[in-house]
């Protein structure tokens with residue numbers, strides 16, 4: 674008994690605090706009106722899914738060649754940066770941005786977009802060239818790579834450039850972020866994919882394997898990890914610095930679906946990435962066997978090209994080779 678009255682069970686919060694936050698019919702109407710308005714505004718902005726056109730194999734090869742030329746010229750202008758890994762992953766990036774990804778370059782925040790996380794952030798010249806050619810920002814911005822206050826930093830900076838999903842550079846962190854994003858998408862019952870690019874040298878980081886375990890635990894079938902398997906890291910061959918083999922078996926043991934591909938065979942890249950998207954039972958890893966410096970003969974498989982930019986003479990030679998379609 675309280676104040677001589679019978680204690681009754683409470684039905685609503687408002688019964689406990691009858692005088693606080695009174696909801697008049699008017700205020701409820703206003704809240705509902707704005708909720709509905711917000712829903713329709715969001716739908717008007719993002720509802721129409723008109724993803725970028727998917728280029729065919731021949732066109733993708735041409736795009737890859739153009740992207741390689743972009744990498745050479747932007748790195749030459751910058752005077753520093755990572756040439757080898759960027760050239761090595763160009764065919765994969767061409768396939769992703771011009772065929773595989775569901776994305777709309779002029780809607781970089783569209784909630785339904787596929788996400789691409791560049792975990793090995795040092796190869797951002799290929800990310801920037803792909804984003805620019807896809808239409809995320811004007812091509813002329815490529816000339817500002819690595820300049821003070823540029824949106825195109827030496828490693829990707831999220832929030833400063835449309836299309837850059839996460840900041841990266843410290844190896845191992847991007848794949849963990851990708852796992853978190855894939856888990857969030859799964860919990861929210863979303864249908865987009867999370868693509869993550871990692872490198873072989875990056876797999877020396879224990880964090881990569883922690884992420885791999887977690888992705889298996891939650892059976893993240895919306896996660897695709899593409900590994901740049903060029904057998905090279907900063908100052909030598911992976912087999913000498915930290916042997917990774919058998920990489921395929923390791924991922925199988927960690928519970929992932931594994932594909933191994935030639936990272937320069939466009940037909941195989943597109944076919945495999947489509948299969949990876951269709952496979953939703955568990956996380957997928959695509960081990961892409963690539964050649965560091967691909968497309969420029971004097972850079973191919975030479976680890977010093979991991980982290981240097983071409984000078985004037987090397988730039989002319991490289992561009993001549995690429996323009997001849999070598």
Ligand SMILES: Cc1ncc(C[n+]2csc(CCOP(=O)(O)OP(=O)(O)O)c2C)c(N)n1
Nearest residue numbers: 758842843844872873874875905906907979
């Ligand atoms: C946590 C962390 N440790 C060290 C580095 C320095 N680092 C930058 S690139 C690199 C080599 C990584 O190997 P990989 O990505 O396979 O090189 P690539 O194939 O691009 O030549 C290292 C050790 C880093 N970025 N982050």
Ligand SMILES: [Mg+2]
Nearest residue numbers: 873874905906
């Ligand atoms: Mg490597």
